[in-house]
Amino acid sequence: MNMKKSDVSTPDKYDLFIQRFDQFQSLVDEKKELQEKIAQIQNECQERILPLENELSSVIRRLDQRLSKLEGATEKAESGESGYIKYGRGQLGQAIKNLLRSNPEKAFKPKEIAEALKTKGTSVSLWFNKYGMTDSEIERIPSGKGGKRFVYKVR
Numbered sequence: 001m002n003m004k005k006s007d008v009s010t011p012d013k014y015d016l017f018i019q020r021f022d023q024f025q026s027l028v029d030e031k032k033e034l035q036e037k038i039a040q041i042q043n044e045c046q047e048r049i050l051p052l053e054n055e056l057s058s059v060i061r062r063l064d065q066r067l068s069k070l071e072g073a074t075e076k077a078e079s080g081e082s083g084y085i086k087y088g089r090g091q092l093g094q095a096i097k098n099l100l101r102s103n104p105e106k107a108f109k110p111k112e113i114a115e116a117l118k119t120k121g122t123s124v125s126l127w128f129n130k131y132g133m134t135d136s137e138i139e140r141i142p143s144g145k146g147g148k149r150f151v152y153k154v155r
Contacts, residue, residue: 085118092127097137100154107141107151
């Protein structure tokens with residue numbers, strides 16, 4: 001093959017293809033870098049938003065509880081009921097556990113539990129003293145002076 005000197009200095013179709021391919025590859029690399037940055041920023045935002053969403057759902061849950069108490073209080077005032085619910089055997093314990101499970105981050109006083117369940121505080125205290133002390137799902141935390149009072153939360 002006889003090559004002319006002018007042919008060597010000018011790019012042929014292969015050289016042009018490689019140049020275009022290099023440009024294409026650099027754009028693909030830039031696209032991948034941008035996608036990684038976007039994914040990283042989205043993860044950071046999600047990490048910042050998640051605690052706020054959890055707090056918001058907790059506040060909404062408390063609002064729902066208080067609203068139901070208010071609605072129940074107005075209904076009781078209108079109907080003239082005493083306002084207390086009497087729970088059957090085993091039902092009070094199950095209701096207490098459900099309340100504690102629905103709010104795992106909060107520790108409740110027996111009076112707060114009674115208000116939430118619309119029953120008497122003495123029945124809740126009696127249940128805790130009789131059955132709640134040995135229950136493995138319920139954590140009993142001393143509070144107040146001398147540790148004579150307790151708050152309860154789910155384990």
